[in-house]
Amino acid sequence: MFEVHQNPQPRTEAERAAILADPGFGLHFSDHMALATWTADLGWHDREVGAYRPFQLDPASAVLHYAQEIFEGLKAYRHANDSIWLFRPDKNAERFARSAARLALPVLPTEDFLSSIETLVTTDQAWVPGGGESNLYIRPFMFANEVFLGVRPARTVTYCCIASPAAAYFPNGVQPVNIWLSMNYVRAAGPGGMGAAKTGGNYAASLVAQQEAYEHGCEQVLFLDGAERKWVEELGGMNVYLVAGDELITPALEGTILEGVTRDSVLTLGAERGLVIQERRIAIDEVLDGIESGAITEIFACGTAAVINPIGSIKTAEKTYTINGGQSGPHTDGLRSTLLDIQYGRAEDTHGWMHKVC
Missing domain, CATH: 3.20.10.10 (D-amino Acid Aminotransferase, subunit A, domain 2)
Known part of the structure; x- marks a missing residue:
């Protein structure tokens, strides 16, 4: 389970409304993000949904040198009755696991993958736009975060999931x-x-x-x-x-x-x-x-x-x-x-x- 720690400084309603009125694609991000850490000795731990914030990476963090990272992309949709839904997130979980195995990263259990997304979307449900083809784009990702220089799989890994309100991908309509x-x-x-x-x-x-x-x-x-x-x-x-x-x-x-x-x-x-x-x-x-x-x-x-x-x-x-x-x-x-x-x-x-x- 991902424990929720509310962002003490979320965007105001007016700020969020202005963003949702014209979100573009991949330009703005919701108030929270999901995080978890894997280490070779403890496995997965420190699961939380907390304030959206920058990472602090050591210059020797492995991902910066050996590109050991993976990601996914899926969406949350607001239906006419205001309920919020995901589309086939189990398939994204399966692909995330396959990608992790190929990149010699630890496999995040499906229940953790789904829990991180559900908890984040529930916490930031006000960020899910409605109308037209707007949606909340969700980006889970994982990267090697051990401080070392050497060609081997990292022994410290960070998992994160962020969310970005998005308008229709083609604002002027779909064109060939x-x-x-x-x-x-x-x-x-x-x-x-x-x-x-x-x-x-x-x-x-x-x-x-x-x-x-x-x-x-x-x-x-x-x-x-x-x-x-x-x-x-x-x-x-x-x-x-x-x-x-x-x-x-x-x-x-x-x-x-x-x-x-x-x-x-x-x-x-x-x-x-x-x-x-x-x-x-x-x-x-x-x-x-x-x-x-x-x-x-x-x-x-x-x-x-x-x-x-x-x-x-x-x-x-x-x-x-x-x-x-x-x-x-x-x-x-x-x-x-x-x-x-x-x-x-x-x-x-x-x-x-x-x-x-x-």
Whole structure:
């Protein structure tokens, strides 16, 4: 259990109201955070929800030198009756445990992961916005906090969870994005690497390619596999799907792709729409040829932050391939609406995905 220690200096109601009126994304944070410490001799201890505050890190703290850290991302949703819910937090707990094992970090028990989030959200429930697609974005993370220089797993680890009120990810509405196909950089080395772990190093590795995408007038970057530069993997921070006829196709999980919670949900909802689900290797040539021939009619990306977003074009150094005239498609829009309706309580949750907090 996470013991609550109230922040003695929380934001005033007026300050909080001003933030919730225009929160943006990832810019403001609630009054409290969850903390726990792991040491090799004591295991997990000192669980608390206390005042949001800066960390004091020693310059020799292991995470600063060896990047031994992981994180998660999920949301709390305020329903029309003012109740607050999480979406499939058990899946985030499972992925957090897998990431920890891959980074040689201690596994936080599922009950502690869920308790930290539930206690934080309950304590800061006034920070959960309502209306539209606003929500409270939740960021659990863990990092090596032992003071030492040496290449070995840390013997002191900090777990923390913070929360940030967020408006709709796309304030001007969902628009198809242009994607740059990276041929110079890869996100993950291959099976046995860290591609399936949610660790900051994977995102750091994507930034130079993302910068290249901006230089070519694109909003996001698509990565291929590290071995052959032939097989589609994922975007810098989202999984990718193709629609071809009655088929919904996404790259298979082969140890190099993040096992997204939204990705898994789309598989279920796509099948319910009557689409034939395919998880398999997808050659980039198949994608580009399919766009040109019209066999591929929709491409979209999905993730916790953006939910589902249509892809309007894929750009290479030689050519721009436009999908569906640069417009979103019916399956993309339908899947997005269905998923949001479940998350915000506007549709029945027949899968038991929603988890009530308060």
